[in-house]
Amino acid sequence: MSAPLPEEPIQEAQVGSTQITLLGTAHVSQASADKVAELLGPDGLEVDAVAVELCGSRAQSMTDPAALARLDLFAVIRQRRVYMVAASLALGAYQQRIADQFGIEPGAEQRVAMRLAQARRLPLLLIDRELGVTLRRAAHNIGFFQRLNLFSGLLAGLLTREKVTEEEVEYLKQGDILETAFAEFAQDRASLYKPLITERDQYMAARLRQEAEQQGYRRILAVVGAGHLKGLSEQLEQDAESPESTIAALDQVPPPSRFWRLFPWALVVVILGVFAYGFTRSAALGWNMVADWVLINGGLSALGAALAAAHPLTVLGAFCAAPLTSLNPTIGAGMVAGALELWLRRPSVGDFGSLRDDVTSLRGWWRNRVSRVLLVFIFSTLGSAVGTYLAGFRIIDRLVT
Incomplete structure (x- = not known):
């Protein structure tokens, strides 16, 4: 088991004239939420925008709990999105189990960042890839029987009332709940690591580059899971292709063979x-x-x-x-x-x-x-x-x- 990471590591990256402060957080740590509040408080950083490791749908589920009431089940069935919705609900059940055990809602630091960005009237940048796209690309990377094992294991394992294991806690301290939830049931974690972690590092770096180039922000505070900190920092330091082309490529769901x-x-x-x-x-x-x-x-x-x-x-x-x-x-x-x-x-x-x-x-x-x-x-x-x-x-x- 890896040694616990230092609490709330911070790294700096420069993209053109924009300085990006990367705050690595743990999704089950009150200290992470407190650190976000400190950096965005009256005596904190002077920033022009706040970026969070969220996609549109996940941000909506945090800010609009009534969104599920508007779910069109007929459309979900007709468009064959049942498995994605079921997986999202199972993931939410897993998050609730963590909340019951640790007394803090996973993603509390993201909620604080969104609330304070709104209070300070700062632009809020949602830089993560849509959850549905990530799940479909992850499913594409594994075979049919492994996919079935992954889905059944997700439903069975995430719905158990047993406490989160010590190994899972260490993963969560490194800040990526998706990898923790899904990789546990995969026979080959490497096939899931790319869409769940590496691709999202690339995607979030491209989104930060895109916002920096288009809006000309002087400084951005990006609140991301500590597990993404190293990869995201490396991606921002590279001379990458245009952000738009990277985002378009990573948003594509590969068609079946x-x-x-x-x-x-x-x-x-x-x-x-x-x-x-x-x-x-x-x-x-x-x-x-x-x-x-x-x-x-x-x-x-x-x-x-x-x-x-x-x-x-x-x-x-x-x-x-x-x-x-x-x-x-x-x-x-x-x-x-x-x-x-x-x-x-x-x-x-x-x-x-x-x-x-x-x-x-x-x-x-x-x-x-x-x-x-x-x-x-x-x-x-x-x-x-x-x-x-x-x-x-x-x-x-x-x-x-």
């Missing part, structure tokens, strides 16, 4: 071809294969919906939808089941209001109607995915026996 784009359609062609061949052998064989497909695929998707405590009609809808949606890669069983559950059990204002507290416990995910819709989508999708392969093996086995 050509193989994975074509694979679902190829699978559909194979399944339909097997059905057709079965019917040419005999009508009875063909209908038996169809029955296997419907019962296995639909049954497992319905089982997933049932495990998520879905409405009985949602379970029935998952059973009926899965055999058909598995033959149409543009729509999934989870989209149908999630939309049905949302229609049958529309969340109340109270569900949205209590969502953050409810998702801190495993039982709360099932109790709250908002999070339960997400679970219905995820479980019915996984059930259909498993059912597609098991049913495929079953109908092929009928042909060869």
